[in-house]
Amino acid sequence: xxxxxxxxxxxxxxxxxxxxxxxxxxxxxxxxxxxxxxxxxxxxxxxxxxxxxxxxxxxxxxxxxxxxxxxxxxxxxxxxxxxxxxxxxxxxxxxxxxxxxxxxxxxxxxxxxxxxxxxxxxxxxxxxxxxxxxxxxxxxxxxxxxxxxxxxxxxxxxxxxxxxxxxxxxx
Amino acid sequence: xxxxxxxxxxxxxxxxxxxxxxxxxxxxxxxxxxxxxxxxxxxxxxxxxxxxxxxxxxxxxxxxxxxxxxxxxxxxxxxxxxxxxxxxxxxxxxxxxxxxxxxxxxxxxxxxxxxxxxxxxxxxxxxxxxxxxxxxxxxxxxxxxxxxxxxxxxxxxxxxxxxxxxxxxxxxxxxxxxxxxxxxxxxxxxxxxxxxxxxxxxxxxxxxxxxxxxxxxxxxxxxxxxxxxxxxxxxxxxxxxxxxxxxxxxxxxxxxxxxxxxxxxxxxxxxxxxxxxxxxxxxxxxxxxxxxxxxxxxxxxxxxxxxxxxxxxxxxxxxxxxxxxxxxxxxxxxxxxxxxxxxxxxxxxxxxxxxxxxxxxxxxxxxxxxxxxxxxxxxxxxxxxxxxxxxxxxxxxxxxxxxxxxxxxxxxx
Ligand SMILES: Cc1ncc(COP(=O)(O)O)c(C=O)c1O
Numbered sequence: 001x002x003x004x005x006x007x008x009x010x011x012x013x014x015x016x017x018x019x020x021x022x023x024x025x026x027x028x029x030x031x032x033x034x035x036x037x038x039x040x041x042x043x044x045x046x047x048x049x050x051x052x053x054x055x056x057x058x059x060x061x062x063x064x065x066x067x068x069x070x071x072x073x074x075x076x077x078x079x080x081x082x083x084x085x086x087x088x089x090x091x092x093x094x095x096x097x098x099x100x101x102x103x104x105x106x107x108x109x110x111x112x113x114x115x116x117x118x119x120x121x122x123x124x125x126x127x128x129x130x131x132x133x134x135x136x137x138x139x140x141x142x143x144x145x146x147x148x149x150x151x152x153x154x155x156x157x158x159x160x161x162x163x164x165x166x167x168x169x170x171x
Numbered sequence: 172x173x174x175x176x177x178x179x180x181x182x183x184x185x186x187x188x189x190x191x192x193x194x195x196x197x198x199x200x201x202x203x204x205x206x207x208x209x210x211x212x213x214x215x216x217x218x219x220x221x222x223x224x225x226x227x228x229x230x231x232x233x234x235x236x237x238x239x240x241x242x243x244x245x246x247x248x249x250x251x252x253x254x255x256x257x258x259x260x261x262x263x264x265x266x267x268x269x270x271x272x273x274x275x276x277x278x279x280x281x282x283x284x285x286x287x288x289x290x291x292x293x294x295x296x297x298x299x300x301x302x303x304x305x306x307x308x309x310x311x312x313x314x315x316x317x318x319x320x321x322x323x324x325x326x327x328x329x330x331x332x333x334x335x336x337x338x339x340x341x342x343x344x345x346x347x348x349x350x351x352x353x354x355x356x357x358x359x360x361x362x363x364x365x366x367x368x369x370x371x372x373x374x375x376x377x378x379x380x381x382x383x384x385x386x387x388x389x390x391x392x393x394x395x396x397x398x399x400x401x402x403x404x405x406x407x408x409x410x411x412x413x414x415x416x417x418x419x420x421x422x423x424x425x426x427x428x429x430x431x432x433x434x435x436x437x438x439x440x441x442x443x444x445x446x447x448x449x450x451x452x453x454x455x456x457x458x459x460x461x462x463x464x465x466x467x468x469x470x471x472x473x474x475x476x477x478x479x480x481x482x483x484x485x486x487x488x489x490x491x492x493x494x495x496x497x498x499x500x501x502x503x504x505x506x507x508x509x510x511x512x513x514x515x516x517x518x519x520x521x522x523x524x525x526x527x528x529x530x531x532x533x534x535x536x537x538x539x540x541x542x543x544x545x546x547x548x549x550x551x552x553x554x555x556x557x558x559x560x561x562x563x564x565x566x567x568x569x570x571x572x573x574x575x576x577x578x579x580x581x582x583x584x
Contacts, residue, residue: 043528050521054581074536075520076550099550100518101580 027052029112029130036134045135049105056104059097070154073147075100077107079154083119083162090166091116092159096151106148109134114155119166122159127152179478182470183560185211197530200568204558205349205377205509206534208402213462218404221455229454230428230445240454247461248444251409254464255394256385262417264444265457268408269376270300272395273343275410275447276372277304279420280393281341287313289340292369294319294327294355295546296348299539301374301395305343314340321546325351325500329359339369346378350538350554351500352483352509354378361390370416376400380558381479381507382472392416402558403463404456410447417443424449467559475559479508482557482566486510489570495582496573499547508557511538514573516582519551525579526553529572 027035039045059068063080070077079096094115096107113125131137131148140148183189188209192198201209221243227236229244248260257263266272281291281304291305295318309316317339320328325348335342342364344355357373364371370392375384379396386394394411398404412420422429422440429449431439440446467475483503487510490496495515500506514522523535534554537544544550555569577583 046524050579074551075518098518100520102521102524103518 026111026115027108032109032112032134042135042139046102046105046139049108050101051105052108053098053101053104053106056097056108057095059095063095064097070096070147070150072150073098073103074143075103075147077103077147077151079151081155081158083158089118090162091118092122092155092162094155103144103147106136106140106144107151109136110148110151110155119159119162122155123163178470178474179559179562183562185213185466186560187212187215189560193530198564198568200529200531200565200572202531202533202555202557202561202565202569204380204561205400205554205556207399207405208380208558209560210404211402211463211466213466214403214459217459217462218455221458226455229452240458243458243461244452244454247457250461250464254379254383255409255411256383256387257411258387259414261442261444262411262414264410264412264417264447265452266395266408266410266447267406267453268399269374269395269397270408272408272410273300273372273374274304275420275423276393276395276412277308277343278423279447280370280412280416281305281308281314282311283419283421285309285312285314285340288338289314290317290336290338291315292317292319292334292339292342292364294344295321296325296327296345296351296353296355296543297343297540298345298349298374298376299541300376301343301345301372302542305341319344324502324505325353326505327353327355327360329356329363335363335367335369337367339364339367341372342369343372344374346373346375346384347381347507348500348509348540348543349377350509350511350540350543350552352506352511353501354506357384357389357391365390377507377509380467382476386411386413398456398460398463401460401463402466403460404453406453407456407460410444412443414443417447420447422446422449426450428452470559478559479557480504482561482563483508483510485563485566486555486557486569489566490573493570493573494577499552509554510556511552511554513549513552514576514582517576517580519553521580522553522573522576525576526569526572529568529575531569531572533569 035048036045039048059078059080064078068078068080070079075098077098082093083090084093094111098104098107113127113130114122186209189199225236225239227240229240231237248263251263252260291314293305293316305316319334322328342360344360347354361371372393373391375394375396380400392413396409398407427450429441429446431441480503487498487503490498496512498510498512519535523533526533536551538554
């Protein structure tokens with residue numbers, strides 16, 4: 001097991017159970033698209049995001065620490081990532097929480113894009129396009145967009161670093 | 172005599188923004204006046220009138236429109252002079268706003284007069300606009316910042332005899348906290364500042380919308396404020412400086428009407444206030460500041476204060492009934508009409524978002540006072556602030572909407 005970024009191995013081991021469970025509870029992108037297409041207006045979609053946010057698996061309090069904070073969001077956001085190489089291919093495991101439920105809803109969308117993906121898939125994903133498809137780009141304040149792009153940048157950096165690491169190991 | 176609530180209705184009717192309900196027929200519950208106030212019809216009309224009837228650049232042309240603009244600008248400056256009780260119009264410059272005025276004071280006077288080891292006394296309440304410029308000045312001059320601590324209620328604790336000492340050069344405080352509503356004792360601060368040879372700078376961005384300040388009687392040396400918080404236009408503010416002080420303040424921006432002579436190797440500046448009015452002024456906005464001040468005068472500062480106090484008291488009483496709410500700052504009788512709070516279990520961002528759904532507009536976050544929020548020990552607060560046009564129905568809708576927040580976030584289950 002490799003750990004990427006700032007999450008310690010101990011923290012990951014402790015929460016591994018919760019992490020796998022979380023992965024099964026999370027929505028896929030296709031489910032999200034379907035749900036959004038079904039909801040007529042922005043307010044309903046917001047409600048849906050809040051509901052998703054309220055169901056988002058929680059980080060433990062020892063993971064909600066300063067090194068895991070994502071700055072640039074109006075609310076508090078913590079992001080924990082690890083590279084899971086227990087399967088055929090190493091994949092990025094992403095967990096994140098905010099104190100704000102609407103932000104947790106947006107995090108659920110990010111997880112649908114990035115969680116359980118290989119570093120290459122993470123780099124290939126076009127979050128901006130997906131947010132556009134969900135019409136989230138039109139409705140988010142510039143502050144929320146900043147916060148989200150802060151998270152996306154962090155995930156892409158981790159994926160890029162993981163690719164370099166994996167290449168080195170292969171050589 | 173009219174009952175206060177009738178007067179309030181008359182006042183509210185002067186603000187066209189409230190004539191248009193939100194898409195689902197919801198009334199607009201505007202509780203963000205501390206960020207920027209809505210504009211009465213007279214202000215809107217005056218801006219139009221200037222553009223439609225006699226617009227021209229200021230202090231340049233001899234032709235009719237130019238002369239009319241100059242005359243109106245000076246009438247506006249005179250209205251500000253009266254509001255502040257300043258001795259002369261020459262002590263008042265039009266700026267882009269309170270932020271610009273404070274930057275001129277800090278850089279124009281501070282950098283010129285501060286020596287290494289000198290002290291600038293600020294309070295923990297300060298808005299970043301009255302904080303960061305001083306931080307920059309300190310870095311450039313070797314002076315030091317010292318902070319007036321707060322009492323648990325968020326008022327200034329002036330008990331430490333070391334606060335004012337023979338190294339204190341500048342005391343820079345807000346006239347009213349934009350988060351807690353705290354009203355620092357300006358006259359006492361002035362007296363103690365002057366006793367040690369320091370000057371008093373007042374950030375009146377929040378306090379002036381709630382009542383006039385007499386700069387002479389209070390002993391204020393520099394003052395900053397913004398038109399848009401005074402029911403007036405955006406983009407215009409005021410820099411007040413006592414005559415002797417403005418004369419020894421360097422300009423920050425160069426060009427246009429602030430110039431006296433330009434030679435190839437050096438230039439000289441016009442006298443104040445022109446020295447601080449580089450480039451083209453916000454002409455339309457500065458002219459329309461006058462009807463804003465006239466509007467406040469027509470409501471009457473005492474009636475305004477009584478009304479805003481009633482709303483603040485009602486908000487405190489209503490919010491106290493809602494579980495999990497904590498209000499920060501002094502009691503209503505000792506503060507301006509601002510109510511900042513948190514609700515246990517609900518992030519400020521969610522609260523503001525859900526209130527918006529009910530047509531209740533509040534601000535959330537750190538309100539440009541990060542050091543104060545560090546002191547409060549919370550990352551963010553929700554702020555409801557009242558202006559002359561608000562009424563008790565607005566307070567009721569705030570309380571109802573907060574109950575809805577609890578329900579939506581399942582805080583009671
Ligand atoms: C206390 C205080 N000072 C300064 C400012 C800055 O005013 P402006 O943005 O109009 O320059 C504000 C505005 O929020 C304020 O509340």
